[in-house]
Amino acid sequence: MVDIITRFPPSPTGYLHVGGARTALFNWLYARHTNGKFVLRIEDTDTARSTQASVDAIFEALEWLGIEWDAGPYFQSQRLDIYQEYIDRLVAAGHAYYCTCSSEKLEVMRAAAMEKGGKPKYDGTCRDRGLAKTDNAVVRFKAPLGGTTVLKDVVKGNIVFQNDELDDFIICRSDGTPTYNFVVVIDDITMNINTIIRGDDHVMNTPKQMLIYKALDVPLPTYGHVPMVLGSDRTRLSKRHGATSVTAYRDMGFLPDAFINYLVRLGWSFGDQEYFTREDLIEKFSLENIGRSAGVFDQEKLLALNAEHIKATPIKTLAQLLIPFLEQEGIQAPESAFVEKVVETLAPRSKTLKEMARDAVFYFADTIAYEEKADKKFLKQKALEPLTLLVAELEQIEAFTEENLEDAFRAVMEKSGLKLGKIAQPVRVALTGRTASPGIFEIIAIIGRDKVLDRVSKAVAHIKDKSESME
């Protein structure tokens, strides 16, 4: 049995988007699953729109996703000789011909066809003229006039196309550069690609490409057209639905493993399983379980999955990943060991790394800024007594062990007659500035005696200030 060889052929006209990432993933996963090969090819025949920045952005995104290629990257712009050779061959064999119809004429032709209720296509003016190569002639592929072309698609089943629907499409522009439908085939043939998994939007291109295989007498690859990813309004996912660039998700604090888990699971399934590690995916991925219908991208579910992956990630790893996000929050060069302790308290309650970093800020701050609501609700007169008592108790403790801390709080409870809940909330606000946070004892153990005393004392002073200014 020959190796499965898949490929991902992005065109460098922008960043890698969600849909592209998903087809890359399917191809990569299938290659890994079958112990085959995965090829990366950059489709840059459109010189006007291709940029180096886009190429770099695509590499960057692929790297983040953890998708590695076994061959390439190949650049179509460097393979022009190969294409030319095949074009000449097709023309010589009578499978293609030169055409001098102007684009203006074609436009008129298309408009007329539309009006008559037909499909806009080339009328074949130059098809049998036997024109020789001239400066501004294009090369057209000579499509069969009748019959059908049947696509055996592994995800969609058999799709039958009437060859009459196809027209003599251009394979080489008047400037001499070859076009997409042609180069794809030549590349796939010369790179030995035998499995093509791509977006649904390519279905209509497939019969054209199959015809070229036939003209060249080369066996067809296996095709699998996967349904597209839609936005919440069920139209093709685009910028107006929110972030579509892969790296934007990285910057929002998603874990690559969570992201690929979500993307693959959108349109593919393995029974009821929702959570997959990268290894799971490689082990379980198969073409048979790809769904036939398009799916809506749902960030809520991605978020939930990300939270799960965060919980499953070792603390040390998370800490390293969190550091850049902490820096974005203005925390410079935090010490790893300290970050690890912080992460331990935040990991179970964070949906993204960005959120985790935001929630971690108070651990590092010199002064605590109280959230308005928190201040109003908890730092009031009633809190003065327990906070003052707590400062007194804490001052007597040398080591801030969990046991000692509990004793201190218990003492405050007894002396004030308040329940722990009534004491903990003001303390939480004093320590974090917010009403929601990890457990009080955990926080105290991490920020340490000096800062705790300082923060609680400052809260006491703050309450006194407030009551004075009220008078």
Next chain:
RNA sequence: GUCCCCAUCGUCUAGUCUGGUCCAGGACACCGGCCUUUCACGCCGGCGACAGGGGUUCGAAUCCCCUUGGGGACGCCA
């Protein structure tokens, strides 16, 4: 307009090929409860779907047809 594809909870989906075990299962979201020093986590429970209509069949979410709805493609873009 023409061609192609698709159709199960709000969303992702299992089940469809090989009709009965499905008065349809899971997950996210939402709602309620438990746990609890807050928020989360976790646990328990609830809400919620076979687009419609015809067939075929003893029996259909599953097979066939039509309708409707949605998506995609119609470039000297890829």
